[in-house]
Amino acid sequence: MAGLGQWQASAARSIIAHAAEHLQADLSVKLWDGSIVPLGPGARSDITLNVRTPAAIRRLMLSPRLMTVFELYAVGAVDVEGGTPLEAARRWDHLKVLRLAKTLDRRLVLKKLWPFLVAGRGEAGPEGYRARVPTRFGKGRDDEELIRFHYDVSNAFYALFLDPEMVYSSAYFARPDMSLAEAQQAKLDMICRKLRLAPGDRLLDIGCGWGGLVCHAARKYGATAYGVTLSQEQYDYAQAKIARLGLADRVKVEIRDYRTIDEPEGFDKIAQIEMFEHTGLDNHDAHFRQMHRLLRPRGLYLHQASTRRPTFDLKAFRKPTPYQKVITRFIFPGGELDYIGLTVTNLERHAFEVHDVEGWREHFQKTLEHWTARLAENRAAAEAEIGAAKTRLWLLYFSLFALAFERNTTFVFQTLASKRQPGPSGLPFSRADLYRDEIGAPAAVEPERAETV
Structure with a gap:
């Protein structure tokens, strides 16, 4: 058996050295026998891709897919040492x-590859969300189940990487050197300024976290x-926060599907x-119809959502990509991104006037870079809270999407629209006031420290 192990390690070194000729990368691979193979000339070994078993090589060679990488990383058969997957x-x-x-x-x-064909398949990857997800709400699609798969992980887990206000969406870095907490405060202010919030305004937050x-x-x-939220964990946290801040007379949160709201x-x-x-x-059509129904005439709607790049042939847009397949299995079951042109078209189709797209x-x-670094720093606590496999999956998920935003394949837009009416929109001709201070607006209130419940 020792001879087989040596044969496998030698074969793996040959395959990796051959791949290095094409990759010319600046990191190294560490094999199960302790040997290190650089992935390029002069490659450093401060960060290594660790291949812990011969079975991992077998699976990667027979199924060279992103799904395989996620499965192997989740169970620790492949790991990153000395840094995060993003690094x-x-x-x-x-x-x-x-x-x-x-x-x-080839x-x-x-x-x-021959010595690996006699190796075992290795440990199976985590199940994730395996059930078929119906496409239409009201025809078998259970959004509450899908939402709880993602959000009812643990409030203590989310607190390990989110800012003190527990804001789980893109921050707004008015200055590159902002902390995550400052950037999330800036984002909350920007939302309120774009909505022209004033004392007495009635605000609805769909998916209030x-x-x-x-x-x-x-x-x-x-x-x-x-x-409104569909997550029990989020609801419990929000209720405790409202009581702690003495806001019960001005803030109400419910576990409720927003499509059932009648106002x-x-x-x-x-x-x-x-x-x-x-x-x-x-x-999407049902979503925009409900937004229109719930707004008063000329009421403002701020739509912030991640999107992806459209295909040249729009008929091919809905074909799942490898990234979508792993994310919907392990992180966001039922999740789908549109493209910004479709967002704007749908808003106009449903009688909204679009004012700004940013x-x-x-x-x-940058937000994802912060989340990745914070989760990596608190990795031991995360593993104690939700387990090693889930923690690994979230690290890989954050890293993957940070790279997608960096490489200009995934986007996020804030789109401001109003319920269309004849005559003036009621908005200022200039948007200069939105950026007058970038963090300013009303007097700042210190963000509270996140508490786990």
Whole structure:
């Protein structure tokens, strides 16, 4: 058996050295026998990709897919030592990685693969969300189940990487040197300024999370805020926060599907901050109809959502990508991103007037970099809270999306619209006041420290 192990290690070194000729990367691979193989000339070994078993090589060679990488990383068969997956990925050229399967000498790889064919399959990856997700709400799609899969992990877990206000969406870095807490405060202020929130305004927050925006809008802008969520964990946290801040007379949060809200008088303002990604493409018309129904005439709607790049042939847009397949299995079951042109078209189709579209791609990149670093720093606590496999999956998820925003394949936009009416919109001709101070607006209130419940 020792002879087989040595044969496998030698074959693995040959395959990796051959791949290094094409990758020219600045990191190294560490094998199960302790040997280290650089992935490029002069590559450093301060960060290594650890391959812990011969079975991992077998699976990667027989199924060279992103799903395989996620499964192997989740169970620890493949690991990153000395840094995060994000730091490791920045040591190679992404396009060279994508072309690797086509550039390798197949005869060499097949010849060296023989000793791995007698290896076991190795430990299976985590199950994730395996059930089929119906596309349409009301026809078998259970959004509450899908939402709870993602959010009812543990409030203590989310507190390990989020800011003190527990805001789980792209921050707004008015200055590059802002802390995450400062940037999330700036984002909350920007939302309120774009919505022109004023004392007495009735605000609806769709997918209110842990209550960050509704409490901020009431404390700093005098609004009366109503938030809805489908997550029990988020609801419990938000209720405790509202009571702690003494906002029960101005802020209300419920566990409720927003599609069941009936408000004859309408809300003055509606915010939907990165909840839209959960609804599914086939439910977008119903979403915008409900937004229109819930707004008073000329009421303002702020739509913040991640999007992806459209395909040239729009008929191919809905074909799941490898990234979508791993994310919907392990992180966001039922999640789908549209493209910004579709967002604007749908708003106009459903009788909204679009006023502003602002891209925040690099802001979300920085947000994800913060979340990745904070989760890595608190990795031991995260593993104690939710287990090693889930912690690994979230680290890889944050890293993957930070790179997607950096590489200009995934985006996030804030789109401001109003319920269309004849005549003036009621908005200022200039948007200069939105950026007058970048953190300013009303007098700042110190963010509270996150508490776990």
